[in-house]
Amino acid sequence: MFVSAIVVAAGQGRRLKSKVSKPILKLNSKPIIVYALGVLNSCPEIKEIILVGNSSNIQELKAIVSKYRIRKVNKICLGGKARQDSVAKGIKFISKHAKFILIHDAVRPFISKDLVFLLITSAQKFLAAISAVPVKATIKASDKLGFVQRTVERSNLWEVQTPQVFSRELLLKAYARFKNCAVTDDAMLVEKLGVKVKIVLGTYRNIKITTPEDLRIARGLA
Numbered sequence: 001m002f003v004s005a006i007v008v009a010a011g012q013g014r015r016l017k018s019k020v021s022k023p024i025l026k027l028n029s030k031p032i033i034v035y036a037l038g039v040l041n042s043c044p045e046i047k048e049i050i051l052v053g054n055s056s057n058i059q060e061l062k063a064i065v066s067k068y069r070i071r072k073v074n075k076i077c078l079g080g081k082a083r084q085d086s087v088a089k090g091i092k093f094i095s096k097h098a099k100f101i102l103i104h105d106a107v108r109p110f111i112s113k114d115l116v117f118l119l120i121t122s123a124q125k126f127l128a129a130i131s132a133v134p135v136k137a138t139i140k141a142s143d144k145l146g147f148v149q150r151t152v153e154r155s156n157l158w159e160v161q162t163p164q165v166f167s168r169e170l171l172l173k174a175y176a177r178f179k180n181c182a183v184t185d186d187a188m189l190v191e192k193l194g195v196k197v198k199i200v201l202g203t204y205r206n207i208k209i210t211t212p213e214d215l216r217i218a219r220g221l222a
Helices: 032-042 058-067 083-091 111-127 168-178 186-191 214-219
Strands: 003-008 044-054 071-079 098-104 128-134 139-141 149-154 158-167 198-201
Touching: 003 032, 032 044, 032 058, 032 111, 032 149, 044 058, 044 083, 044 198, 058 139, 083 168, 083 186, 098 111, 098 168, 098 186, 111 139, 111 158, 111 198, 128 186, 149 186, 158 168, 158 186
Parallel strands: 003 044, 003 098, 044 071, 128 198
Antiparallel strands: 098 158, 128 158, 139 149
16 A cells, blocks of 8 residues: 655744744644654555645755654655645655555644544545544524524534545546635545545544644643
């Protein structure tokens, strides 16, 4: 099994209000990105890691990969304007031997080898698999004036995370056909092909560090 991992670290992190790029911010003693890279580097199914950065952090990313000996990183490239543009840049560098592609956000540090394994095995069976957790909060839909229209039934609602794993052929087809569509995750592109995406139960620890509050929570978890 040859799985290529694309780790997206090209976001500017404006909501975090930091002068330092989010993935290289220290989370306790290590840069945020090192946590996830360490897990992916230790997974036997993952044969290579493509790291996608931006012009302000790419040199630091190279230094981090060297310092922490993330040996499976064989390419660090520049991303694009939007997240899907960055993933598309990373896809260009995956090995011809890759059968599946795993995509992960660099600022989700608390993944595990067990979760990665479950996603890969689910993708082998269903071609597309995503990590997600059930929505716990009460969700309400509003009108344009900010008044409640209805309360949304939450029993079938999921908060989607990364990693997400897809067959190589499927992901390349989705990007070739829909790469200019505005989406918030890669599964949305695959869904546009009419393919059913399998949900794998993730964990509530697998937070995305977006705001200063998220960073404080992550420091506690770390």
